Amino acid sequence: MHRLEEIWLALSAGILVIFMVIVGYQGFALGMGPPSNMDTIDPQKVDETAPFDEPGVYKRGENEYEVIMTLQAFSFNPGDIEVPAGAKVTFTMTSKDVTHGFQVAGTNINAMVMPGHIQKITHSFDEPGNYLVLCNEYCGTGHQLMSTEITVK
Ligand code: CUA
Structure with a gap:
C-alpha cells in the first residue's frame, strides 16, 4: 500500500x-x-391511564394551566381549548396510535407526539386570538384534516 x-x-x-x-x-x-424516553406509557391503555383517562384543560395554579391531551388519527382531544392570555400553559400529550405532530401556528410550539411516550411542552400565549393547531407528521389518509384551534382570551 x-x-x-x-x-x-x-x-x-x-x-x-x-x-x-x-x-x-x-x-x-x-x-x-434525547429526553423522549423519560416518561413512557402503554399506548394500548391510554384511555385507562391517568391523567389521559380524562383529557381536558385544568387550572393548576395562579395563572397556570395544564392541557391533558391525546392525539389520535385524526383528531386532538380535547378539541376545544380555551386559556387566558398570559397564562403559563403546559401541554401534556401522548398518542393513541401512530406518531403525530403538535404545531401551533404563530408560536414556536412544534412537538412530535409518539405512542408510548409522554410529551410535555410549556408556553404562554401573550396575544389573545385563535391559534391554529396542526398535525405536522404524516399519520395516514386523514392527516391533512387533523387540526384544531386554541382560543386565547
Ligand atoms: Cu396526525 Cu398527521
Whole structure:
C-alpha cells in the first residue's frame, strides 16, 4: 500500500474514534441523550391511564394551566381549548396510535407526539386570538384534516 494511503486511512479511522468518544461522553457521562424516553406509557391503555383517562384543560395554579391531551388519527382531544392570555400553559400529550405532530401556528410550539411516550411542552400565549393547531407528521389518509384551534382570551 502506498505510504500516503496508509496515512489517510489512519487519519479517517482516528477521526471516527474521536467522534465516537465525544458522542459517547455526551450521551453517557453528560446525559445529553434525547429526553423522549423519560416518561413512557402503554399506548394500548391510554384511555385507562391517568391523567389521559380524562383529557381536558385544568387550572393548576395562579395563572397556570395544564392541557391533558391525546392525539389520535385524526383528531386532538380535547378539541376545544380555551386559556387566558398570559397564562403559563403546559401541554401534556401522548398518542393513541401512530406518531403525530403538535404545531401551533404563530408560536414556536412544534412537538412530535409518539405512542408510548409522554410529551410535555410549556408556553404562554401573550396575544389573545385563535391559534391554529396542526398535525405536522404524516399519520395516514386523514392527516391533512387533523387540526384544531386554541382560543386565547
Ligand atoms: Cu396526525 Cu398527521
